[in-house]
Amino acid sequence: MSSLKESEVRTQNIDINSEPEEKSKWKILWQKHKSKLWDTLDKSPEERRVMFKVDWWILTYACLGYFLKTLDQTNFSNAYASGMKEDYGFKKNEYNLASATMFNIGYIIGQVPSQMVLTRVRYSIWLPTMELLWGIVCMCIAATPKSQHGIHVIYALRFLIGLFESTSYAGLIGLLGSWYTPLELGKRAGIFQISSSVSNMFSGYLQAALHKGMDGRLGLRSYQWLFIFDGIITIPIALYGYLSIPDSPANTKAWWLKPDQKELMRNKIAAAKRAPPKKLTWNSLKALFSSWPAYLFPACFICHVSAIRLYSYMNLWLKYKKFSVTKINTLPTAGYGIQIFCTIIMAWTSDAIHKRYPLIITFTTISAIGALILTIWPSSTSAMFAGWYLLFCETGCGILFMSWINETLAFSAEQRLVCIGLTQTLAFTFQAWLPLIIYNTGNAPFFGSGYPVAMSLFLAEGFGSLIIAYIIKKENTGFTWFFSRKYNDLKLVNKEQIKDDHIIEQNHMDIEQRV
Template sequence: MSDSPVKEKSVPQAALVPSPSPSRASSLPEKKSRGRRIREIIWDSLDGPPEERKLLFKIDIFILTWAGFTYFSKNLNSNNVSNAYVSGMKEDLNVVGNEYQTFTTMWTIGYVISQIPSQMICTRIRPSLWCPSWELLWVIVTFCTAAVKTPHQLYACRFLVGLAEGTFYPAVHTVLGAWYTKRELAKRASIFFASAFVGSMFSGYLQAALYKGMNGTAGLAGWRWLFIFDGVITLPMALWGYYALPDLPTNTRVKWLKPEEKTLALKRMADAGKGKDVPFTWTGIKRILFKWHFWVYTAYYTFFICSENIGTYMNLWLKSLKKYSVSEINTYPTPINAITIVTSLAYGWTADALQLRSPIVYFSLIVCFFAAMNLAIWDGVPFGLKWASYYLTGFAPGSGPIFLTMVNEICADDTLERKFILGTTNSVAYSFNAWIPLVTYNTTKAPRFLVGNSVTVALIVCATLTLTLALFLQRRDA
């Protein structure tokens, strides 16, 4: 535009509307058809270029099959301890007092202490070697669990299983985050998370089948066959990991990706703005600890994780009624996991489609608060409402990935802070979860658990208040 003065003159009104330049027109958002928008909501790669669709299909098949089936077997094993307890293990091992809670506590201790060191080691050892090797240890210890004779031997097995399992969850999220963009990651994370509860749901039916069909076979009780079956189905998954895990796009050497596909994967990550990892330094950690994000987000997630125990005691309630068979005690609680699977996927797809985060988390907390209040009151609560309340606890776990997505987005401008919070929050939460159930849910108080259910109500209230504080501080900073 010229700096010289011009004489005013009458200009037609239409001429006052500037015509968009090519650069400006290209910056306008593309208007998508309804059909294309629906396809993107259902699955994000349906409208992508052919070469990108092929790449996504491959990494979906290899990464998600390994991660999903392995997580399935891990939660199958965790729930099998509870199912084995009510299927003869209590009597065979002479479990007394609060020893049942100690089984869970020993697993949690091993799970907590291995996560952060494992993440540090994974920066120097390929995940495709590190993770499957721990899976093999997990398989060996699971086989040993079938042969335990005393509660103390089971303590050792549960600790080692937790130690091996702690290396898995953060490593999977590291691999997922390295290969998928922001538009793709949430759905895959939801599928990965939901696969765990498929294992939890399947556990009750598996124990019921083994109790009927294998109890006494080869001189072994049905609950022992349960752990043998765990090891058998997990062994091929561990071996599959050596081939399926692609490490990271920067150092992958898998044979199932062509050279041009590896190049495309690198380009996708560059286009998504994912650069080199920022190393941990004392200066960086000090900076993080002086910001509110770490403290408030960690506090919320700790309250949230510790409030999830309430639904796991439904089988003890059913056993106390003395009117259900072993098979029914094992299978009737499984809809809790089915509800978690459905709500987890629904939360993930809704969060992406509507760009909602905190409302979904609030919804899950309200439902779980209602359920916990009924179980805390107990006396006078109708039998059917108690039953429904246990099932409603399945609405809570699926909001965990939604909260972590919110943390990921808020801390996106500080790579070190984001990785530090996502890497330590889970460890801190489970370090509290290692002892809080031991103190509050004393199995000698079954089935009412007045202290445990009341503490759960308080934890949900604290989680709600902490989430509200986080949202307030986010808006203040914005």
């Protein structure tokens, strides 16, 4: 009897003692992995305060700016499906010429020059000024005459919108790359990308609401109110940019950062081996164009941009299936919800595992399956919806490539900016003419070869990311590809020098890890 009581007492003691142990295990687990949830959670209180400021001021403007840029682009598609086609008398490929080709020509012309301007002009001046201009031009579309002449005027306005908007995406990516380390950049870039998806969702619901409540007000159609509303909300965001953008850590004049906080950010970015901006020189341009990033990243991004263009035609399929105007504008928003979910997975996971390519391969494969379904063209409407929605999953891969460029060219701010601009330019050069061939809206939604071509582009993009990962892995072992990318100059170096430099860098990394 006494032995039984002793056993019960021991069991109770074990249970009592196990509770603190369980709590301790969870605490240790939280301390170990909390930075994967959000990277400032394991930082000092002072650094957390500084990063909160940087996140707030940069991300609010970047996300709002990208939100409006995407809204400008999607509103034309929604307007076309909400009565603009019939009012203006669009025929054959005139919609593609207005929505894609003319816009992309302006976008292409402006990309690289804008990035070059940013090596000499502050972000806080250049980006908001261009945003102000595109907001004004966007409102002008509402005033165009509903005729063939009006279509020609729209061509010119879409060109100007593309020209002014060309500064936004690449410029904001460069801004993010200047302030965040590789362990932080993916998540911030993911949030930045999500603002585009939210904008796409918002545009659909906005057009549906305007069609219901504003169509015919003051003699204007609902799609005209969409252009006006878009321009009106762009102007205050542009003014906000003059106050919020901090330029780069090396030359920031941000009023919301104290001198010691500016110094903390400079030291942090320097420790991440992120070079401060310098004036663009011919030598740095030669160095960039003598290295593989100037070719492989654009090639992958061309596949990305050309393939995801397909999901923007979902509303034309819905129109062919005779859905109501409200459903034509709102059903694609579910795809943007999927897009947001997938982007969060990509951004957080790629930062946590310190690799971009596994996520790119995974999601390009998923969207390739969606394109395969549309290639088969099943009789089931549910299967067709699944095919369209799967196309949305891959969109976040674009921001992973841009983060990857920032990390790969960390040693040179000038090469980073130009490579981002070049990548965007070449991708949109293809988008200016390729959709006219593979996604001919005169045949919509029966694009024929367009669906298998999109599937091939998704798969090529994933394979390209694998090649980039292999090259970077080889470089990290000391291998050089004739020219060393670690110099911001055109210097021919021998392999022994590269090997010695790699050993020195590895020793520094080992010391930092031990500390």
